[in-house]
Amino acid sequence: MPAKTERGALLTLFAVVGCLWFGLHAVEYVAARYAPLAAMLPLPDGYGLAMLLESVPAWASGAIGATVWLGLLGSVLLLLRDRAAVLVLSVTVLAALVSLVWGGMAMIDGLGTLGGVDVVQFTGSLVAVAVGCWLFARGAKRSGTL
Numbered sequence: 819m820p821a822k823t824e825r826g827a828l829l830t831l832f833a834v835v836g837c838l839w840f841g842l843h844a845v846e847y848v849a850a851r852y853a854p855l856a857a858m859l860p861l862p863d864g865y866g867l868a869m870l871l872e873s874v875p876a877w878a879s880g881a882i883g884a885t886v887w888l889g890l891l892g893s894v895l896l897l898l899r900d901r902a903a904v905l906v907l908s909v910t911v912l913a914a915l916v917s918l919v920w921g922g923m924a925m926i927d928g929l930g931t932l933g934g935v936d937v938v939q940f941t942g943s944l945v946a947v948a949v950g951c952w953l954f955a956r957g958a959k960r961s962g963t964l
Contacts (some may be wrong), residue, residue, distance in 0.1 A: 836893030
């Protein structure tokens with residue numbers, strides 16, 4: 819069992835990785851949704867959610883948005899060592915799983931790539947990071963680090 823300071827350092831590392839991961843997607847989400855901001859922050863071709871978000875049904879778009887924003891909130895709460903991070907990240911996992919269901923449905927329909935984004939890889943990576951952050955937050959809460 820690592821010492822409490824080592825667990826705290828690991829908690830900080832997970833929180834920073836989560837903030838960077840979901841923060842990048844939050845910037846990308848804002849750029850995809852708001853054209854004036856997209857003009858100020860041009861992304862390279864094949865890297866952007868604009869076409870993907872325009873092509874998905876509303877429920878899947880909502881799930882992707884919820885995953886990104888709740889994941890960022892949960893990661894910030896984890897960084898602040900707030901126990902609410904576990905609850906927020908658990909809802910993030912549920913939203914990410916809904917987006918993964920859409921990714922699987924899109925792949926079955928032959929829409930494996932939208933706007934240069936592989937939908938299964940994208941939604942799968944959202945699930946993987948959300949589950950990783952949630953599991954670590956849950957473990958930290960149980961061990962008393964959080």
